[in-house]
Amino acid sequence: MRKRKVKHTDVAAYVLGVLDQAEAYAFEKHLKDCGRCGAQVAEFTSVEGALAKADLRYLSPGAKGARRSGTLVVRRCGRPSMITANLVVVLLACVVAALLSSHRSSGRYRRASSDPDILFPAPLDDGPAEDSDQRLLPLPLPFQ
Numbered sequence: 001m002r003k004r005k006v007k008h009t010d011v012a013a014y015v016l017g018v019l020d021q022a023e024a025y026a027f028e029k030h031l032k033d034c035g036r037c038g039a040q041v042a043e044f045t046s047v048e049g050a051l052a053k054a055d056l057r058y059l060s061p062g063a064k065g066a067r068r069s070g071t072l073v074v075r076r077c078g079r080p081s082m083i084t085a086n087l088v089v090v091l092l093a094c095v096v097a098a099l100l101s102s103h104r105s106s107g108r109y110r111r112a113s114s115d116p117d118i119l120f121p122a123p124l125d126d127g128p129a130e131d132s133d134q135r136l137l138p139l140p141l142p143f144q
Contacts, residue, residue, distance in 0.1 A: 011037055015044040016051075 013019050014027045031038055 011040040012044055015041055015048050 010019065010023070010027050014024060019027060027037075031041065
């Protein structure tokens with residue numbers, strides 16, 4: 001008979017009774033020497049009790065076959081999916097872009113030409129005051 005190598009990850013399978021007789025015997029031998037696995041078995045015992053008390057009446061109609069066969073199919077729910085999260089990010093980016101563009105076109109600049117293909121705004125003021133030595137640039141700077 002081959003000796004089975006026991007893994008530390010067999011704790012849950014042992015507590016839930018999934019291991020066959022030889023595997024369970026080998027794991028029980030391992031438990032005598034491994035304090036870490038012993039502590040994990042104590043933790044999983046409470047989980048086993050909670051699973052035994054679970055009310056399976058609230059399963060969806062598609063899970064009735066799984067209930068009869070002794071297995072339980074669990075779906076992840078309650079968390080937004082990546083698609084939903086990405087849509088929220090895109091929506092927020094559109095709102096920010098709309099706010100920034102409305103701020104930029106708030107009447108601070110006027111069009112230099114009536115041609116719709118020319119997009120460079122011209123400053124509203126007619127030029128610097130006569131007593132200042134400022135110069136108007138051909139294009140306004142986006143950052144002030």
